[in-house]
Structure formats: structure tokens, C-alpha cells
Amino acid sequence: xRVQQLNRDLGDRRRDQPDPLAALLVGDxxxxxxxxxxxxxxIVAAVRGVAAASGDVxxxxxxxxxxxxxxxxxxxxxxxxxxxxxxxxxTIVARSTARDALRRRRPDSVPIDAVPESHLKVxxxxxxxxxxxxxxxxxxxxREILGMLYDKEMDVAEIAAxxxxxxQTVRSAHHKAMLKLRAHFKSDS
Amino acid sequence: MRANGTSGERPPELPDREIWRRSQEIEAPIDExxxxxxxxxLADNRLDDDETQRLAALIARxxxxxxxxxxxxxxxxxxxxxxxxxxxxxxxxxxEDQLEAEVIAFPAGRVVVRPFYxxxxxxxxxxxxxxxxxxxxxxxxxxxxxxxxxxxxxxxxANELFDPAPPLILRDFSESSQI
Numbered sequence: 001x002r003v004q005q006l007n008r009d010l011g012d013r014r015r016d017q018p019d020p021l022a023a024l025l026v027g028d029x030x031x032x033x034x035x036x037x038x039x040x041x042x043i044v045a046a047v048r049g050v051a052a053a054s055g056d057v058x059x060x061x062x063x064x065x066x067x068x069x070x071x072x073x074x075x076x077x078x079x080x081x082x083x084x085x086x087x088x089x090x091t092i093v094a095r096s097t098a099r100d101a102l103r104r105r106r107p108d109s110v111p112i113d114a115v116p117e118s119h120l121k122v123x124x125x126x127x128x129x130x131x132x133x134x135x136x137x138x139x140x141x142x143r144e145i146l147g148m149l150y151d152k153e154m155d156v157a158e159i160a161a162x163x164x165x166x167x168q169t170v171r172s173a174h175h176k177a178m179l180k181l182r183a184h185f186k187s188d189s
Numbered sequence: 190m191r192a193n194g195t196s197g198e199r200p201p202e203l204p205d206r207e208i209w210r211r212s213q214e215i216e217a218p219i220d221e222x223x224x225x226x227x228x229x230x231l232a233d234n235r236l237d238d239d240e241t242q243r244l245a246a247l248i249a250r251x252x253x254x255x256x257x258x259x260x261x262x263x264x265x266x267x268x269x270x271x272x273x274x275x276x277x278x279x280x281x282x283x284x285e286d287q288l289e290a291e292v293i294a295f296p297a298g299r300v301v302v303r304p305f306y307x308x309x310x311x312x313x314x315x316x317x318x319x320x321x322x323x324x325x326x327x328x329x330x331x332x333x334x335x336x337x338x339x340x341x342x343x344x345x346x347a348n349e350l351f352d353p354a355p356p357l358i359l360r361d362f363s364e365s366s367q368i
């Protein structure tokens with residue numbers, strides 16, 4: 001089965017077509033059956049890339065389906081067809097879910113006396129620094145422009161000259177960046 | 190866009206500068222659903238330049254996310270085999286559990302008020318309160334702080350042992366009546 005065909009069938013519907021997920025999300029059992037038969041192969045293929053052993057694939061695929069329909073299809077409801085095709089989103093979801101499931105599994109236990117002391121040494125692990133808001137929300141270019149404007153007190157002409165871009169591009173980047181930051185603070189409050 | 194800029198730009202409004210300052214002090218929230226959509230959009234090349242650069246910077250720090258995007262792009266052009274019937278059968282059951290689940294309400298039963306039980310429960314409560322009060326009083330009166338000032342608890346106990354309370358004075362009225 002070609003994955004592109006899946007996109008045509010469900011993910012990339014035309015405006016005049018009914019939303020194929022809508023029926024599923026209101027509890028139509030036949031839509032779930034249709035959905036599973038359409039996407040099971042893709043989910044298995046996606047999970048196979050993450051699974052350490054081939055025997056895990058079936059269980060991990062099941063984890064994906066369980067996650068999709070958990071809490072009244074909460075995750076499936078977050079899919080937005082205007083942003084990505086359903087098959088691509090499903091692949092990302094499947095791999096992420098499978099990875100989480102593998103991490104949750106308890107490793108085989110071994111008596112501590114059976115382990116050589118040299119193996120018990122644990123390397124120091126530096127904590128991963130968490131992202132600050134601009135790193136998560138803005139592009140490097142947007143961050144750079146805001147930093148020049150507000151931290152280095154440069155004006156638009158100076159920034160445009162420094163970056164070798166049009167002043168209008170600087171204004172546009174500033175505007176877009178501020179919209180994102182404002183939207184975050186608005187939703188946060 | 191400096192406050193007193195040389196380029197004739199409108200000076201920046203204070204909120205913009207303040208928002209930028211505050212944003213640098215806040216840790217980014219983790220919105221997994223949003224992140225999944227972002228990665229899918231990146232894999233589908235549906236992002237503008239800014240968003241593409243933003244996501245590229247993020248996945249440069251996250252090898253798992255980079256692998257997910259690469260795998261999604263590979264699979265988009267792949268021909269995949271049909272899934273094992275076992276996988277499909279189990280997945281169908283997972284959905285059925287969700288679709289057929291419903292809230293079962295307990296039948297609303299009539300509340301029967303029986304006077305005897307009501308009186309008994311109130312009496313029991315009152316008795317328990319009296320008992321608890323008496324018990325608390327008994328315990329409290331044995332506390333060191335309750336003994337008279339200037340007497341140690343041990344001393345008070347010894348006094349009680351060796352110097353009991355004044356005895357009852359018994360008089361023989363019959364004898365005096367004889368006199």
C-alpha cells in the first residue's frame with residue numbers, strides 16, 4: 001500500500017469532502033474499524049524503526065492504538081489537517097509512543113553481587129538545560145533581531161545593515177516574533 | 190527601532206521590550222501535542238522559513254525528534270506491507286473498549302428515615318462525646334502542668350501516699366448521751 005494513497009484517502013481531504021475523522025470522534029464504531037485497517041500497516045512500519053526486537057512490534061503498535069483512543073480520542077482530536085498530513089502525523093505519534101513505552105519497560109534485573117564493581121560506576125550526567133521561551137517559540141533569526149533591538153539597543157537600519165537584509169524584513173520578523181510571544185503570555189494569563 | 194532611534198522609526202512600545210525581557214526568564218512549556226504537529230508539519234515541508242528554522246534548531250538538540258522527522262519523510266514515499274491480522278484485531282478491541290464505554294449511574298434509591306436508628310445514632314454520638322470529654326479530663330488532670338505550683342509531680346504523688354487526706358472524724362454520740 002502506498003502511503004501517499006493514505007493521505008489522499010483521509011489526511012488531505014478536499015473542502016467538499018466530509019471530515020473522515022469526525023464520525024470517529026463522535027463515537028462511530030465503523031469509522032474506528034476503517035481507521036485501524038487503513039493505518040495499522042503504517043503504524044507497524046513506524047514502530048518497527050524504534051523497536052529493539054521484532055517481537056516488540058505488535059505490542060508497541062497496540063500501545064499506539066490505545067494511546068490514540070485513550071480518554072475519548074484525546075490525542076487524535078489534537079490532529080490538525082491544515083498543518084500536516086494524517087499519515088505523517090501518525091508516523092510521528094507512533095514512533096514517539098513506542099519510544100515512551102520502551103522507556104517505561106523495566107529492564108531485566110540482575111543480582112547486584114553478580115555485577116562486577118567496575119560496571120556499577122555511573123558517569124556524571126549533566127542535567128539538560130531547559131529551553132527558555134524564545135528558543136522554543138522563535139526562530140534563531142527572530143531571536144537575533146529581538147536581541148539586537150532590545151538588548152543591544154540597535155535600530156532597524158543598523159540591524160538590517162548588520163544582517164545584510166532589507167529593513168522591512170527586520171520589521172516583519174519583529175512583528176511576527178512579538179505576535180508569538182504576546183500570544184503565549186495571553187494564553188498563559 | 191531604538192527608543193530614540195536615528196532612523197526615524199516609531200519608538201518601541203514599552204510592552205514589547207518588557208515582553209521580550211520577561212520571555213527570556215521563562216522556561217518553555219512542554220506541549221506534546223503541539224510538538225507532534227510541528228514535527229509532522231516539518232516533515233511535510235508545510236512550514237514557512239521562520240518556522241522551519243525554529244524547528245531545525247530544536248531538532249538539532251533532540252536526536253529522537255530528528256529521527257522521527259526523517260522516518261516520516263522516508264515512509265511518506267514507501268510502499269508498506271499489510272499489517273498482521275493480530276495487530277488489527279487487537280487495535281479494533283482497543284477502540285471498542287473506548288467507544289462502548291459508558292457511565293453507569295447507580296439507581297437512585299429511596300432514603301428511608303427510621304426514627305429508632307436516628308435516635309440511637311444521636312444517642313451514641315452524645316455518649317461518645319461525654320466519654321471523650323471525661324477521658325480527656327482524666328488525662329489532663331494527670332499532666333505535670335496541672336499539679337499545684339511549687340510541687341513537683343513526684344512530690345505530689347508522695348504526699349498523697351504518705352499524708353493522706355484528713356480522715357473522717359467519727360464521734361460516738363452514744364457515749365456523750367450517757368454522760
